[in-house]
Amino acid sequence: MSVEVSGVKELERQLVSLFGRENLPQLVDPALIAGATLVAKTLKSEFVQFKDTGASIDEINIEKPVYDKGVRSIKIDWKGPKDRYKIIHLNEYGYTRNGKKITPAGTGSVARSIRISERAYRAIVQKKIGDKL
Template identity: 30%
Template sequence: MADELLGLEEVLATLEEKLGEDRVKVVVNKALRKAGDEAEKGLTQMSHKFVRTGATTKQIVKGNVSWADYGIPRIKIGWRAAGGGESPRWNIEHLNEFGYTRDGVSYSPRGFGQMQKLIDEQEISYPKIAQEELKELLR
């Protein structure tokens, strides 16, 4: 049926059949890089809300597109490994995101829940980015 609603996986499979796997991978990689850029920008903006030394913002990195896990494309955004006297950000951000308890007192830092909020926003914006990029295949 022409008016049947398909999920993203079905759309990609149909496009691969019609246009070829290589062409679809190029566009999927482009869409992921674009979404990764947006997520990296959002993470940087989020980290400015609770900046103290600026190290959290300086250590944000975006990886390359990877197809390693079962052929599912992904891109990682996070903090680079500490080196040269830098403190490791991932464990600090874990405490910042979820809070912590010290001597029976619970603390909710300024960054409490901010990464989850960013993830929720990305769940809305990513499909829009994917849709825009998939339109390129139809040209």
């Protein structure tokens, strides 16, 4: 079985023709979960640098893969008893208090961890899908 791909849409079309739309999640979901686990691990290592109580690290959560606008995707968010999702954006972008820009120690940590793990994420997803082909 050989597949020649020139783009993401072409890849999806060929995978659907090989496996069928209903079997595609069984092929793609393990790859997405493995990639998301890597990104979550990188997030945790970035958050250790400015750890206080560790709640932001403990509440990192990987959701189940779902279709989002016709594309299979997975979401990493913050869920837990301390509701850290409410302040993650403040930590990421900073904030203004009394006209003064405040930049916390963790500013840019989410973007940095995504940038760090991007190539490894793609490699893991490609390997997991390639193993099933």
